[in-house]
Amino acid sequence: MIQRKVDLALIQRALKRSRVVALLGPRQCGKTTLARQIVPYDSLNYFDLEDPRSLARLSEPDLALRPLKGLVVIDEIQRRPDLFPLLRVLADRKPLPARFLILGSAAPDLLKQSSESLAGRMETVPLEGLRLADVGVRAQMKHWLRGGFPLSYTARTEADSFVWRRQFLQTFLERDMPQLGVQIPAVALNRFWSMVAHYHGQTWNGAELARALAVSEPTVRRYLDLMTNVFMVRQLQPWYENLGKRQVKSPKVYVRDSGLLHTLLGVRNQRELEGHPKVGASWEGYAVEEVIKAWAPEEAYYWATHNDAELDLLLFKNGRRIGMEFKRMDAPVLTRSMRIATADLKLDALRVIYPGGKSYPLAENVEAVPLASIVDEGPR
Numbered sequence: 001m002i003q004r005k006v007d008l009a010l011i012q013r014a015l016k017r018s019r020v021v022a023l024l025g026p027r028q029c030g031k032t033t034l035a036r037q038i039v040p041y042d043s044l045n046y047f048d049l050e051d052p053r054s055l056a057r058l059s060e061p062d063l064a065l066r067p068l069k070g071l072v073v074i075d076e077i078q079r080r081p082d083l084f085p086l087l088r089v090l091a092d093r094k095p096l097p098a099r100f101l102i103l104g105s106a107a108p109d110l111l112k113q114s115s116e117s118l119a120g121r122m123e124t125v126p127l128e129g130l131r132l133a134d135v136g137v138r139a140q141m142k143h144w145l146r147g148g149f150p151l152s153y154t155a156r157t158e159a160d161s162f163v164w165r166r167q168f169l170q171t172f173l174e175r176d177m178p179q180l181g182v183q184i185p186a187v188a189l190n191r192f193w194s195m196v197a198h199y200h201g202q203t204w205n206g207a208e209l210a211r212a213l214a215v216s217e218p219t220v221r222r223y224l225d226l227m228t229n230v231f232m233v234r235q236l237q238p239w240y241e242n243l244g245k246r247q248v249k250s251p252k253v254y255v256r257d258s259g260l261l262h263t264l265l266g267v268r269n270q271r272e273l274e275g276h277p278k279v280g281a282s283w284e285g286y287a288v289e290e291v292i293k294a295w296a297p298e299e300a301y302y303w304a305t306h307n308d309a310e311l312d313l314l315l316f317k318n319g320r321r322i323g324m325e326f327k328r329m330d331a332p333v334l335t336r337s338m339r340i341a342t343a344d345l346k347l348d349a350l351r352v353i354y355p356g357g358k359s360y361p362l363a364e365n366v367e368a369v370p371l372a373s374i375v376d377e378g379p380r
Contacts, residue, residue: 001033002130002134002135002150002153002154003134004030004034004130004131004134005134006131006133006134007030007034007125007127007131007134008034008037008038010125011023011034011038011101011125012038014123014125015038015071015099015101017123018099018121018122018123019091019096019099019100019121019122020087020091020099020100020101020102020118020121020122020123021099021100021101021102021122021123021124021125022077022102022103022104022114022122022123022124022125023035023101023102023103023104023125023127024103024104024105024124024125024126024127024231025105025126025127025128025231026105026128026172026176026230026231026232027105027172027176028149028150028151028168029127029128029129029148029149029150029231030127030129030130030150031075031103031127032048032075032103033150034127035073035075035101035103038071038073038101039071039072039073039101044068045068045070045071045072045073045098046072046073046075047064047072047073047074047075048075048076049074049075049076049077049079049080050075050076050079058080058083061080061082061083061086062086065086065087065090065098066090068097068098069097069098070098070099071098071099071100071101072098072099072100072101073100073101073102073103074100074101074102074103075103075104076103076104077102077103077104078104078105078179078180084114084116084117084118085117087100087102087117087118088117088118088121091118091121092121102114105176105180105230126231128148128231128256128257128289128293129147129148129149129150129152129153129257129259130143130148130149130150130153131148131290131293131294131375132290132371132372132375133293133294133375135153137372137375140355140371140372141270143258144258144273144282144283144286145158145161145258145259145262145267145269145270145273146158146161146165146258146259147165147257147258147259147260147261147262148257148258148259149164149165149168149257149259149260151164152164152165152168152259153259158268158269158270159268159269161259162262162263162268162269165259165260165262165263166263168260169190169193169260169263169264172232173186173189173190173193174186177189177230180230182226184223184226188213188215188223189223189226189227191213192209192213192220192223192224192227193227193232193255193264194264195209195212195213196209196224196227196233196253196255197255197261197264197265197278198265198278199253200253200254200255200261200278200281200282200285201252201253201254201278201281201282201284201285202252202253202281203248203250203251203252203304204224204235204250204251204252204253205250206220206221206224224253231256232255232256232257232260233253233254233255233256234253234254234255234256234285234288234289235251235252235253236251236252236253236254236288236300236301236302236313237251237301237302238250238251238252238301238302238303238304239301239302239303239314239345241303241344241345245305245306245307245309245344246305246306246307247303247304247305247306248304248305248306252302254285254288254289255285256285256289257289258282258285258286258289261282261285262282265278265282279328280328283326283328283355284312284326284328287326287353287371288312288313288324288326290371290374290375291313291315291324291353291371291374291375292313292315293375294374294375295315295317295322295374296317297315297316297317297322298316298317299315299316300313300314300315300316301313301314302314303341303345308337309336309337309340309341309344310337310341311323311324311325311337311341311345312324312325312326313325313326314345320348320349321345321346321347321348322347322348322349322350322351323338323341323342323345323347323349323350323351324350324351324352324353325338325350325351325352325353326352326353326354327352327353327354328354328355329354330354330356331354331356331368332352332354332362332368333362334362334363334366338350338352338362338366339363342365342366347365348365349365349366349367350365350366350367351366351367351368351369351374352366352367352368352369353369353370353371353374354368354369354370354371355370355371356368356370357370357372358370359373
């Protein structure tokens with residue numbers, strides 16, 4: 001089994017700080033596996049709401065949960081939103097006999113219910129798939145192609161991995177989304193998701209997608225927000241600086257898992273990926289996700305002006321402004337856009353991330369850095 005030391009440490013630190021910790025992410029991303037490393041599945045403190053035995057035990061939830069001590073895990077919490085008011089009561093006890101780790105999909109209704117019932121008591125830990133740091137930098141190409149879902153990454157062959165991801169997409173749209181209360185037809189969401197894959201790494205243009213899908217612009221906006229809330233799409237918001245320049249004010253959109261992106265694009269193997277017109281955008285999105293995971297910034301944006309100056313990623317971390325540019329090339333060089341971004345945004349440092357193996361300076365406070373070096377450092 002691949003050890004997920006970084007995510008496990010994040011969960012354990014959150015459990016020391018907070019009375020209730022919500023581990024949220026899409027199905028099959030490894031939430032249950034991590035939780036079972038902390039509390040065994042056969043423990044009385046573990047409730048899986050897809051298991052009839054756990055559901056039977058929770059037929060009288062107060063009687064089942066109140067006597068427990070230590071850490072209590074409730075998996076698939078979105079199936080029982082009625083538990084949130086009780087969790088608030090149990091989390092307010094003094095002295096506190098038990099803490100709660102709740103697992104679920106990032107459904108909008110779930111987040112709304114938990115934020116209202118557990119305000120000030122709950123810490124959220126988002127979980128995606130395997131990090132590059134989990135699998136090792138030598139597996140970077142395989143990780144990029146297959147993505148981070150454990151069963152996709154560990155599949156025996158590239159073909160097996162592709163089939164798993166294709167089945168995951170179908171199941172997610174036809175079963176998981178309706179279970180989360182989404183009433184949009186699976187066919188419509190699949191068309192939208194496929195369109196987003198072709199716009200991956202570009203500025204959001206709702207009007208263009210609405211025309212292509214023959215729906216209204218508010219409808220495609222609703223689709224986008226929905227896919228964002230279930231961790232399938234990232235909306236990277238623009239940063240506005242008080243400059244005398246016209247700045248871009250629409251988000252950039254990315255399919256968060258590179259393996260799912262490649263499946264939506266019909267890319268089956270490394271050879272097809274290398275020859276695909278979206279290969280550069282795919283690598284950029286992959287690197288954006290890995291950098292955000294590794295650096296764990298307080299805030300993340302992109303920046304662009306209508307005069308073609310742009311910064312792929314602007315991170316705010318520990319009071320510093322760090323710029324990130326992503327270049328899929330052998331030896332990146334300093335560009336005019338990088339100089340403008342460094343000066344206009346008053347960056348403390350600019351790092352140009354590329355797939356190579358050696359760091360080297362490009363200018364004062366500007367350095368070309370391999371992606372492997374960034375993710376190896378872990379959360380800061």
